[in-house]
Amino acid sequence: MKLLCIFRKYPPFIGGLETFGYNLIKNIKEQNRETYEIINKKGNKNLPFFFIYSLIKALYLIKTKEIDVIYLADGILSPIGAILKRLTNKKVVITIHGKEVTYNNKLYQKVISKLINMSNLIICVSKKTQEEAIKIGVAQSKISVINNGVNQKEFVLDKPKTLSRNEISNKIGIKLSNKKILLTNGRLIRRKGVRWFVEEVIPNLRENVVYIISGDGPERKEIEKSIVNNNLEEKVFLLGSISQDDLKLLYNSADLFIMPNIHINGDLEGFGIVAIEASSCGLQVIASRVDGIPDAVLNGKTGWLVEEKDTNSFIKRINRKPIKSDIIIKETKKNFDWEIVTNKYLYLIEKMLKIKN
DSSP states (O other), X not given: OOEEEEESOOTTSOSHHHHHXXXXXXXXXXXXXXXXXXXXXXXXXXXXXXXXXHHHHHHHHHHHTTOOEEEESSGGGHHHHHHHHHXXXXXEEEEEOSHHHHOSOHHHHHHHHHHHHTSSEEEESSHHHHHHHHHTTOOGGGEEEOOOOBOHHHHOOSSOHXXXXXXXXXXXXXXXXXXXXXXXXXXXXXXXXHHHHHHHTGGGSOTTEEEEEEBXXXXXXXXXXXXXXXXXTTTEEEEESOOHHHHHHHHTTOSEEEEOOOOBTTBOOOOOHHHHHHHHXXXXXXXXXXXXXXXXXXXXXXXXXXXXXXXHHHHHHHHSOOOOHHHHHHHHHHHHBHHHHHHHHHHHHHHHHTXXX
């Protein structure tokens, strides 16, 4: 199968879409030799140029390489898919992550649904994303759900937890001996619920609990105010953006990974890749049962889901004995390993190719 993949977000920039794009194309190329890619490695500022460039290069590759299928990594690329399909009559596959279909503007939703519907196959990263896509008019008959994946070897460190904890303790300058470490990693925006968790849950936890937050974003100043206002300077630590190596140390040092998300209209958490990154290291996740998170946290297997803003449930789960790490790792590999996820993608694409339309 001759497959052309187009990605508008990609490393060295950091984010969920960038991680998704890097791992998907890497694994597809390992399993499908005739794979070609058009990738934007220069960030959002380059997008206007990239849209034009990708159209021109795609037309060239379709003609010279006799491409069978065009794959688009997210819904914002749907105009490119619509144009290429009209011009070449090639089949188009697109992945929808969430925000593409929840942006709160009726005109946008009407236009984007029509553009997405021009694709032959639509892959949603969670059941919630599928639900939201159908709400705005995306054809249910074209949709399949494939969750995001994780590379099991990417985050696991081959060293004792105590050693990882000592290393991260020295790096960030926080004494972590005899502490129960809660960890949150991600962009600090309102729907992540970090400020709520700092204000409502942390003050009610035992003295030996510390909460480490890695990542940056527009909510950072408000979170800092909450820490000071609640006298939590010795319990809550905002690290800001950190390196991938330091993130690995955190995943391998913490006791629990926390996702206290809150639902915000128009700002969907389509899946939650950080949940499966954490669980790939055997780290139990405690998360809000909102948006696409229930697809990323297998309740009772890789972590626990609690109701949004349910302070008592968060506290109870934090205080209980965690699921054994070997069970968490096994379940994560079984359900989210990138090789398995990629096999699902290729199976659906090949199946679609056999359908005449």
